[in-house]
Amino acid sequence: MIYLDNAATTKTAPEVVEAMLPYFSEYYGNPSSIYAIAGKSKEAITKGREQIANVLGAKPEEIYFTAGGSESDNWALKATFEAYKNKGNHIITTKIEHHAILHTCEYLEKERGAKITYIGVDENGVVNLDELEAAITPETILISVMAANNEIGTIQPIKEIGRIAKEHNILFHTDAVQAFGQIPINVDECNIDMLSSSGHKINGPKGIGFLYIRKGVKIRSFVHGGAQERKRRAGTENVPGIVGYGVAAERAARTMAERTAKEIEVRDYLINRILTEIPNCRLNGDPVKRLPNNCNISFEFIEGESLLIMLDMKGICASSGSACTSGSLDPSHVLLAIGLPHEKAHGSLRLTLSEEITKEDVDFVVEQIKAIVDRLRSMSPLYEDYIKKQQGK
Structure with missing residues (x-):
């Protein structure tokens, strides 16, 4: 198997699994309890918080653990809207989030009276x-703009966006689920007030994420109950997940x-081979300002x-876009936003690499893509018409 869907999820690293194991069967105490093994769990959470904060240039107490990126995004938008609605009800985001x-913006607009502006993007x-x-x-x-796009890999100018937000005294949130651990991000340099991330995108476990909340941001609690996560996100902590994420x-x-x-x-x-050896195809996303592993x-x-489907039969795992929309028959909203017509958007392929993928793997993958594209086009009436026009018939 050649796995080229690392934007959907990654293989959990052996050292991550090894670090997590004791917290399932040895140090399994509830971190809110007062006996010794509970203390081990609490210490592990503190360490995980520090490890993550260090990557962002943040303070440990600004890291709040969640169940993943989607929860973190929901928390950032819904709780900010509730906390600041006396100041205003307008949120700015983009068409490619x-x-x-x-969907959270849609909910806030329909159910809570928010006004949402969706900013466009250029062809990249x-x-x-x-x-x-x-x-x-x-x-x-609030301004919410993703750090890097999950489908086309384009990296956004978050430092400039943070500057604009700060100049206008507006909170800035970034969905960094694809960017965290792939590109350097410093929350102070970029004037980021909130940042979402998810463990399973960086060889960590599934079911764990965090929301960075800058000290002083008056965001509401998202889950009510106990005093966990400084009373902002109740529920017994996922200790093994936090250890693994750290x-x-x-x-x-x-x-x-x-x-x-x-x-x-x-x-x-990979990109060069496909573009030079397969006619009638195009690269989506910025050719330079893109995630290191995205094609x-x-x-x-x-x-x-x-x-x-045909790549899967050859042992190649890939996707056409976000794993969260794999059940949809609609073309990618991201590809439509960059100006692709429906028919071209429907023919998209996302290949996202890991450090284990070699040029030999790529050679095999490209040969399979070439053969499959040839076969599919041979059955396409549209391609047949195109060839006739090219030949002047």
């Missing part, structure tokens, strides 16, 4: 900063430079779903 943001998926700043009103309380975050920061340099080299080799290509005259 993850559905955890878009980069946010228009002038449009963003022009959208600010006296009622604006180790994964530390590992990602330690290996970032070497790991991403290798991923970029293999990614560019998103649209192939004309084919359906992406058929391509995925």
